[in-house]
Amino acid sequence: MPSPIAPRPRVVIIGCGFGGLEAARALHHAPVDITLVDRTNHHLFQPLLYQVATAGLSAPAIAAPVRHLFRKQVNVTTLLGEVDRIDAAARQVHLKDDGALPYDHLIVAAGATHSYFGNDQWARFAPGLKTLDDAFEIRRKVLLAFETAEKEGDPERRAAWLNFVVIGAGPTGVEMAGTLAEIARQTLPGEFRRIDPASAKVLLVEGSPRVLQAMPEDLSARAADQLHHLGVEVRTDSRVTAIDAHGLQVQPAQGDAYRIESHCIIWAAGGAASPLGRELASTTGAPLDRAGRVVVEPDLSVPGHPEISVVGDLAAAKSHVPGRDPAPVPGVSPAAKQMGRTAAANVLARLEGRATRPFRYRDYGNLATIGRNAGVVDLTTPLGRLKFSGYPAWLFWLFAHIYFLIGFRNRIVVLFDWASAYWSHQRYARVVTDIAPARDYS
Amino acid sequence: MPSPIAPRPRVVIIGCGFGGLEAARALHHAPVDITLVDRTNHHLFQPLLYQVATAGLSAPAIAAPVRHLFRKQVNVTTLLGEVDRIDAAARQVHLKDDGALPYDHLIVAAGATHSYFGNDQWARFAPGLKTLDDAFEIRRKVLLAFETAEKEGDPERRAAWLNFVVIGAGPTGVEMAGTLAEIARQTLPGEFRRIDPASAKVLLVEGSPRVLQAMPEDLSARAADQLHHLGVEVRTDSRVTAIDAHGLQVQPAQGDAYRIESHCIIWAAGGAASPLGRELASTTGAPLDRAGRVVVEPDLSVPGHPEISVVGDLAAAKSHVPGRDPAPVPGVSPAAKQMGRTAAANVLARLEGRATRPFRYRDYGNLATIGRNAGVVDLTTPLGRLKFSGYPAWLFWLFAHIYFLIGFRNRIVVLFDWASAYWSHQRYARVVTDIAPARDYS
Numbered sequence: 001m002p003s004p005i006a007p008r009p010r011v012v013i014i015g016c017g018f019g020g021l022e023a024a025r026a027l028h029h030a031p032v033d034i035t036l037v038d039r040t041n042h043h044l045f046q047p048l049l050y051q052v053a054t055a056g057l058s059a060p061a062i063a064a065p066v067r068h069l070f071r072k073q074v075n076v077t078t079l080l081g082e083v084d085r086i087d088a089a090a091r092q093v094h095l096k097d098d099g100a101l102p103y104d105h106l107i108v109a110a111g112a113t114h115s116y117f118g119n120d121q122w123a124r125f126a127p128g129l130k131t132l133d134d135a136f137e138i139r140r141k142v143l144l145a146f147e148t149a150e151k152e153g154d155p156e157r158r159a160a161w162l163n164f165v166v167i168g169a170g171p172t173g174v175e176m177a178g179t180l181a182e183i184a185r186q187t188l189p190g191e192f193r194r195i196d197p198a199s200a201k202v203l204l205v206e207g208s209p210r211v212l213q214a215m216p217e218d219l220s221a222r223a224a225d226q227l228h229h230l231g232v233e234v235r236t237d238s239r240v241t242a243i244d245a246h247g248l249q250v251q252p253a254q255g256d257a258y259r260i261e262s263h264c265i266i267w268a269a270g271g272a273a274s275p276l277g278r279e280l281a282s283t284t285g286a287p288l289d290r291a292g293r294v295v296v297e298p299d300l301s302v303p304g305h306p307e308i309s310v311v312g313d314l315a316a317a318k319s320h321v322p323g324r325d326p327a328p329v330p331g332v333s334p335a336a337k338q339m340g341r342t343a344a345a346n347v348l349a350r351l352e353g354r355a356t357r358p359f360r361y362r363d364y365g366n367l368a369t370i371g372r373n374a375g376v377v378d379l380t381t382p383l384g385r386l387k388f389s390g391y392p393a394w395l396f397w398l399f400a401h402i403y404f405l406i407g408f409r410n411r412i413v414v415l416f417d418w419a420s421a422y423w424s425h426q427r428y429a430r431v432v433t434d435i436a437p438a439r440d441y442s
Numbered sequence: 443m444p445s446p447i448a449p450r451p452r453v454v455i456i457g458c459g460f461g462g463l464e465a466a467r468a469l470h471h472a473p474v475d476i477t478l479v480d481r482t483n484h485h486l487f488q489p490l491l492y493q494v495a496t497a498g499l500s501a502p503a504i505a506a507p508v509r510h511l512f513r514k515q516v517n518v519t520t521l522l523g524e525v526d527r528i529d530a531a532a533r534q535v536h537l538k539d540d541g542a543l544p545y546d547h548l549i550v551a552a553g554a555t556h557s558y559f560g561n562d563q564w565a566r567f568a569p570g571l572k573t574l575d576d577a578f579e580i581r582r583k584v585l586l587a588f589e590t591a592e593k594e595g596d597p598e599r600r601a602a603w604l605n606f607v608v609i610g611a612g613p614t615g616v617e618m619a620g621t622l623a624e625i626a627r628q629t630l631p632g633e634f635r636r637i638d639p640a641s642a643k644v645l646l647v648e649g650s651p652r653v654l655q656a657m658p659e660d661l662s663a664r665a666a667d668q669l670h671h672l673g674v675e676v677r678t679d680s681r682v683t684a685i686d687a688h689g690l691q692v693q694p695a696q697g698d699a700y701r702i703e704s705h706c707i708i709w710a711a712g713g714a715a716s717p718l719g720r721e722l723a724s725t726t727g728a729p730l731d732r733a734g735r736v737v738v739e740p741d742l743s744v745p746g747h748p749e750i751s752v753v754g755d756l757a758a759a760k761s762h763v764p765g766r767d768p769a770p771v772p773g774v775s776p777a778a779k780q781m782g783r784t785a786a787a788n789v790l791a792r793l794e795g796r797a798t799r800p801f802r803y804r805d806y807g808n809l810a811t812i813g814r815n816a817g818v819v820d821l822t823t824p825l826g827r828l829k830f831s832g833y834p835a836w837l838f839w840l841f842a843h844i845y846f847l848i849g850f851r852n853r854i855v856v857l858f859d860w861a862s863a864y865w866s867h868q869r870y871a872r873v874v875t876d877i878a879p880a881r882d883y884s
Contacts, residue, residue: 041585041874058500060871067633068868077635080589080874098593132875143483147522151540191509193519410870416858426510428852429502432483432522433574 008033008075011347012093012103014083014276016043016066018333019312020109022340024076030348034076035101037093040131041065041080045405047333048414049129050172053138053266054179055427061413063132064406083110083276088283088305105307105347108276108294109340112313112331115272115291122243126265129172138266142180143432145264146188149195160261162200165248167240168269169206170213171368174223176266177204178371181231186372186425202232203260205250207239207269212376214330214366219376222389226374240269271331273314284308289316298326298358300343306356309346311339319361329361333404338362369397372422450475450517453789454535454545456525456718458485458508460775461754462551464782466518472790476518477543479535483507483522486574487847489775490856492614494577495708496584496621497869501574503855506848525552525718530725530747547749547789550718550736551782554755554773557714557733564685568707571614580708584622585874587706588630591637602703604642607690609682610711611648612655613810616665618708619646620813623673628814628867644674645702647692649681649711654818656772656808661818664831668816682711713773715756726750731758740768740800742785748798751788753781761803771803775846780804811839814864 009032013020016038024036042063051057070076079101085094086108092100114128127137142164149161164184166177181202188197204211204227210220211227211234224234235250242249247261273292281288286302287295293316294302300317302308311317317339318326329335338361346356365379365386375393379386388396398418405411421427451474455462458480466478484505493499512518521543527536528550534542556570569579584606591603606626608619623644630639646653646669652662653669653676666676677692684691689703715734723730728744729737735758736744742759744750753759759781760768771777780803788798807821807828817835821828830838840860847853863869 041589041872055502058502058871059873060497060500063873065872068872071633074635078633079593080586081593132873136875144522147483151521151523191507191513191520193516413858413870416855428855429500430483430507430510431501431505431574433578 009104009351010035010102011105011107012037012101013107013109014038014093015109015111015274015312015314017046017109017111017312017336019111019336019340019343020107021066021069022337023107023109023311023344024070024073024340026341026344027075027347028073030075030344030351032075032105032347032351035079035103036066036070036076037079037081037083037095037101038066039080039082041067042132043069043406044132045410046130047401048405049132049135050175050179052132052135052429053129054142054176054183055139055429055431056179056421057414057417058429059132059135061410061417062405064410069406083279086276086279086283088280088308091307103307105350106309107340107343107347108280108308108310108314109312109336110274110276110314112271112273113275114267115270116267117270119243122267125243125245126167126248126267128267129176139429140432141264141266142183143430146192146195146197146200147432148263150192158195160246161263162195162197163203163247163260163262163264164200165203165205165260165262165265167205167248167265167267169204169208169211169234169236170268173204173206173266173268174211174227174368174370176268177202177232178227178230178369178374181227182371183427185231187427203262204232204234205238205240205248206234206236209237211236212368215368215376215378216387219378219387219389223368223370223376226370226376226390230371230374271313277314280308280310291316299346299356300339300359301346301356306350309343311343312336315339317359317361320358321360327361329359330363332366334364335361367393367397367400369394451546451793452477452544453547453549454479454543455549455551456480456535457551457553457716457754459488459551459553459754459778461553461778461782461785462549463508463511464779465549465551465753465786466512466515466782468783468786469517469789470515472517472786472793474517474547474789474793477521477545478508478512478518479521479523479525479537479543480508481522481524482573483509484574485511485848487852488572489843490847491571491574491577492617492621494574494871495571495580496618496625497581497871497873498621498863499856499859500871501577503852503859504847505574506852511848525721528718528721528725530722530750533749545749547792548751549782549785549789550722550750550752550756551754551778552716552718552756554713554715555717556709557712558709559712561685564709567685567687568609568690568709570709571618581871582874583706583708584625585872588634588637588639588642589874590705592634600637602689603705604637604639605689605702605704605706606642606644607702607704607707608644608646609648609690609707609709611646611650611653611676611678612710615646615648615708615710616653616669616810616812618710619644619674620669620672620811620816623669624813625869627673629869645704646674646676647680647682647690648676648678651679653678654810657810657818657820658829661820661829661831665810665812665818668812668818668832672813672816713755719756722750722752733758741788741798742781742801743788743798748792751785753785754778757781759801759803762800763802769803771801772805774808776806777803809835809839809842811836 045062067078081095084096152158184200237253251257294310367377369375376389377393487504509520523537526538594600626642679695693699736752809819811817818831819835
């Protein structure tokens, strides 16, 4: 009589952003049973989320159903559910309403959320951009601001409706501000009868001395020039000290604080780790950094818990290159994907009794788009560093994003949408389903 | 000294569905100032709304920003606003929060909403399909039903999650039921690990003896055959007597009442006129019919108020063909468009002191799609009546809808989406942004 077949090790992956998705994919041929849990049913291509927020793309173009992505990878079971609690001692993930998932290996890829630096009351007035619901909320605020300005008889109040403020000049803030200026100057003119949309002001407020801090200084300067050219007012060295329903308070590094009246304020300033970081810390005793990220071992595992790995924006990870000091890893999607692959490889290593390997981040460079025909690129190539800006950088950004977008169909859709937007200056996803929510802010 | 220029007559149009849009367009060259008011910012191509509800199209593909449609028609001002009250004596339309619009001519094209025949408490459990928000709600219910079934351990409860019930077998109900069967049998299989989506039941419940009542009997029978072939269980002669969070009660014409357990019930059974009908009746004394529609004069004006016209689903209009008895006009989009044109022509006639003309409905026939390769068509041509069904009818339906879809860009997008769905059996707009709302129904 044959001996009973040993059950396959159970791998639970929390989150299907870049890190979780890549970890599950990397375990394609592994003799494990994977359960992939997420609160939504789709993998979101977050680098293009600002395009949904600015009506340039429809949501389905950048959201791929996870279940469909894994239809042929039969060792993956997809579950739509929310994690309530992790029990590291019992090796179980407890879901809200849906029971517990036992695991032999756990990969936590729950990502990040907004941080208002202790001013959570600002969230109501200045939404951030992490999920599709965030993008719909921002899209509605932007479109309703123009609509309300068209109805407003009082010139001062009308001007306030035409002030758009983006807080934080990282890649998302720069993209948002550039695109808003494009909408005001190129998409909407001619469609209104009482206001001139081109008179709208787009302000980009940044606490540090320059935009795109992660870029070299000369590229930051070029980005600022390009923003200026698109019609964005850049205010660096300016801290936001208050936000309410009618505007915000700004404190420049030199000079007096002043107020900007605005009903459309977008928060692109701060990220905080998912609350699951605290949950992991409480069940494993893992240390957290100031941003709430889990400080992991070189191999991405939680100290004292080799069976738990943390990847992506939730991990405070270091890159380990032989002969060099460990370097912090930036919170970008290529890093999340690479961590996902390392965590998957380390699950396999443990299964096969091999040593796990430390995480090594391969930095291929940095790129940002600013608006029509404008962008900056800083590439690390085998032949050295390559920096360029303007139209070639914009084109490079465009094709890089198309290339990394998941799903052949979505690539065609996005290319078509971009081509049609480029030639027509139009943004087709200008949908407001109900005016009611705008009243909250007026 | 020249005499002062007389102000141009003010035309207010309420609603930018098919009737209102067509009226505004028909006044393109008229010496009038038009204000077009709607609660949303888009014209919705309602015949394809069921495709958004079933994840086949994204919302922007069938929603065109009204402001953009009229950018070149400079006598149109678009306002996003909600009508609160009509004052026929003062000739003013009062908006919620946004003051009053005086008019010389008023065209009311506010459309229809769902009717639960006095059982408004059913609305919570069985959403209807009139707006994009309705479509998103139904899409979420459908997708979450499969997701929840995948998580449910109890076989009986799992089966209930896989029961989909459509109430009402008019064109929308038939399209919904056919598409749901397609999703269960062709889109989802292979993507789940614990359930077989093809085991889902799709029931189409209809009070009258046959599906597609507006069609000739032989085409109704063919439609029922095609539904059966797609896997839909058709239950005609069956009245719904109760709906709750866990299912519904059905009373067949013969036999005992029975219960169907289901968490995904879709209401496609009844339409009621917009509440603006009652508002018009109270300010003008106009009669309403049983469905709340305004009973209009032959020229579509409100009795005693030649300056007010009602068009589209809000009008109980008759078609006037010389030598024949006036015939009721069906609530379909070609009728709404034709009424919009007649109302616009009558505004011009009054401006020029000519007699207004009675409305005459030109019926070009009737068509419905049922699902992949299935449909029925009943055309009225100059050479006589032309009836066909099956694949040719489906193809005819497809191209007719592409032809009438507004916006060149949207036509390409929809054609591309359909072609890709046809070949891949996939539906790309499968987006659920949050699981929370599903809990309401479980």
